[in-house]
Amino acid sequence: MSQYPNSGMLGKAKQPKINPNSPDYTGHIDIELSLLKEIVKECADTGADSAKINLGAWIKEGKWGKFFSIKISTYKKPEQPKQSAIPDEDVPF
Numbered sequence: 001m002s003q004y005p006n007s008g009m010l011g012k013a014k015q016p017k018i019n020p021n022s023p024d025y026t027g028h029i030d031i032e033l034s035l036l037k038e039i040v041k042e043c044a045d046t047g048a049d050s051a052k053i054n055l056g057a058w059i060k061e062g063k064w065g066k067f068f069s070i071k072i073s074t075y076k077k078p079e080q081p082k083q084s085a086i087p088d089e090d091v092p093f
Contacts, residue, residue: 004071005032010057011067029070039074 008029013022039051057068 005030006035006073007069007071009060009067009069011062011064025068027067027070029072031072035072035074042074 006029008027010025010027013024013026015022015026017024039053043049043051051074054073056071056073060067060069
């Protein structure tokens with residue numbers, strides 16, 4: 001596991017491009033088990049067959065040249081403030 005959870009890198013492929021379908025960039029991402037469980041639970045709760053994973057990427061420079069540093073996260077809907085059972089305009093003063 002990486003020292004930076006739920007992150008990884010993507011850099012220029014080191015293998016020669018043998019055919020047009022060969023990737024231009026390759027890399028890896030290390031995902032914490034807790035995030036995987038959260039993704040599976042969300043899919044099970046909603047009945048979805050897939051999950052949307054958000055990516056963030058930064059261009060970095062390393063000993064093998066430039067690469068993308070990647071961070072993943074799941075989308076969280078903003079929580080709605082709880083509504084009062086009685087609207088404010090109906091409260092007598």
